[in-house]
Amino acid sequence: MRIGYDAKRAFNNHRGLGNYSRDTIRIIATHFPDCQLELFTPKRDPSIRFDCPYSVDIIQPSHTFMHSLWRTFGITKEAEKRHLDLYHGLSHELPVGIEKTHIPTVVTMHDLIFIRHPELYPFIDRKSYKIKYLRSCHVADSIIAVSQQTKMDLIELWGIDEKKISVIYQGCHPIFCQQVTESQKEKARKKYSLPETYLLNVGAIEPRKNQLLILKALKVGAISEPLVIAGRKTEYIAELQQYIKEKKLQSQVHILPNVDFNDLPALYQGASIFVYPSMYEGFGIPIVEALQSGLPVIAAKGSCLEESGGPSSRFVSPNDEVELAEQIKIVLNNKELRNYMIQNGKAFAEKFSDKAIANKLMQLYQTLAKP
Numbered sequence: 001m002r003i004g005y006d007a008k009r010a011f012n013n014h015r016g017l018g019n020y021s022r023d024t025i026r027i028i029a030t031h032f033p034d035c036q037l038e039l040f041t042p043k044r045d046p047s048i049r050f051d052c053p054y055s056v057d058i059i060q061p062s063h064t065f066m067h068s069l070w071r072t073f074g075i076t077k078e079a080e081k082r083h084l085d086l087y088h089g090l091s092h093e094l095p096v097g098i099e100k101t102h103i104p105t106v107v108t109m110h111d112l113i114f115i116r117h118p119e120l121y122p123f124i125d126r127k128s129y130k131i132k133y134l135r136s137c138h139v140a141d142s143i144i145a146v147s148q149q150t151k152m153d154l155i156e157l158w159g160i161d162e163k164k165i166s167v168i169y170q171g172c173h174p175i176f177c178q179q180v181t182e183s184q185k186e187k188a189r190k191k192y193s194l195p196e197t198y199l200l201n202v203g204a205i206e207p208r209k210n211q212l213l214i215l216k217a218l219k220v221g222a223i224s225e226p227l228v229i230a231g232r233k234t235e236y237i238a239e240l241q242q243y244i245k246e247k248k249l250q251s252q253v254h255i256l257p258n259v260d261f262n263d264l265p266a267l268y269q270g271a272s273i274f275v276y277p278s279m280y281e282g283f284g285i286p287i288v289e290a291l292q293s294g295l296p297v298i299a300a301k302g303s304c305l306e307e308s309g310g311p312s313s314r315f316v317s318p319n320d321e322v323e324l325a326e327q328i329k330i331v332l333n334n335k336e337l338r339n340y341m342i343q344n345g346k347a348f349a350e351k352f353s354d355k356a357i358a359n360k361l362m363q364l365y366q367t368l369a370k371p
Contacts, residue, residue, distance in 0.1 A: 007039035029053035031358035042067030099139040111282025149304035188266035200271035221325025268293035296341035310348035
C-alpha cells in the first residue's frame with residue numbers, strides 16, 4: 001500500500017502533534033514494512049531529529065516561498081502524481097481538492113479545545129482552525145479521534161456523523177518503556193541540578209496546562225516535596241515565577257524549559273509522582289509516558305485524562321488546589337497505594353502499545369483503500 005502522510009508536524013514540532021505524527025509514521029513503517037510511505041512537509045526544522053524508517057520518501061516544495069500555501073493547495077497534485085492508495089492528514093487538516101481525486105482520505109482530529117475554551121486562543125486562530133478543521137471533517141472519508149472525548153466533541157459541537165469516526169488512541173515513544181539505570185538518573189540529576197526525588201509535570205508551560213494549580217497545592221498543603229516542571233515556556237511562565245517569588249518557593253520549584261528528549265525517561269523514572277492538572281486535553285500523551293515509566297499519576301477530571309490515565313490513577317478538579325494537595329499527600333505517604341498505582345498503570349498502558357495502534361490503523365486503512 002502506498003500511503004501519503006501530512007508530515008509537517010513530524011518535521012517541525014518537538015512534542016504534542018509532532019510526537020503523534022512521528023510515532024504514527026514509525027509504527028506503520030515498522031509493523032508493515034511492505035507499505036511505501038510518502039511524507040509531505042513544506043519545510044524541516046534542523047533541530048528536530050526524526051530518524052525516518054525505511055520505505056519512506058520525503059516530499060517538499062521546489063520553491064521556498066509561501067510554504068503554508070503549498071501544504072494547503074500544492075500537496076493534492078503531488079499526491080495524484082504518486083498514485084497514492086490513501087492519504088492521512090495527521091493533524092486536523094487535508095489539502096484543498098483532495099476530495100476531487102480518487103485518493104481515499106483519513107484525518108486525525110486531536111481536540112476541539114479552541115471551541116471548548118475559546119479564551120485560550122486568539123480570535124484569528126479560532127476562525128482559521130474552524131474553517132480548516134471543519135472542512136477536513138466534512139471531506140474526509142474517515143475521521144480518527146484520539147479519544148472518546150474528542151469523538152463526543154465532534155458529534156456534539158459540529159454534528160459529525162458518529163459512523164464516520166473511529167477512536168484510535170495515541171501511544172508514546174518506546175524509549176519510555178525502557179528501564180533507566182541509576183547512573184543515567186544521576187547523570188540527569190546533575191545535568192539539570194535536580195533533587196533526589198520530586199513531583200514531575202511535563203508539557204508546554206501555558207495556562208491550559210494549569211501548572212499554577214500545582215504551585216498552589218504545594219503551598220496550601222504545606223508539601224515539602226520538590227517540583228520539576230519541564231516543557232516549552234510561554235508568557236505564562238511569568239505568572240508562575242511571580243507566584244513562586246511571592247510564596248517563597250524558589251528552592252522547591254525547578255522549571256526546565258529545554259529538556260533534551262533523550263533525557264525525559266530519566267526525569268520520569270527519577271520522580272515520585274506525575275502531576276498533570278490540565279484544564280482540557282485531546283488525549284494526554286505525557287500521562288502514557290508516565291505510566292510506561294512506572295509513575296503513579298494524578299491528573300484532572302473533565303476531559304479525556306481518565307481515558308489515558310486509567311482506573312488506577314487519581315483524578316481531581318482542575319480548579320481545586322486543596323483536593324490536589326490531599327491526593328499528592330495520600331500518594332506520597334502510602335507505599336502500598338503507590339505500588340498498586342504503578343503496577344496497574346503499566347498494565348493499563350499496554351492498550352496504547354505500538355502493536356495495538358498499528359493493527360487498528362491498518363484495519364481502517366484497508367477498509368478505505370481501493371483494491
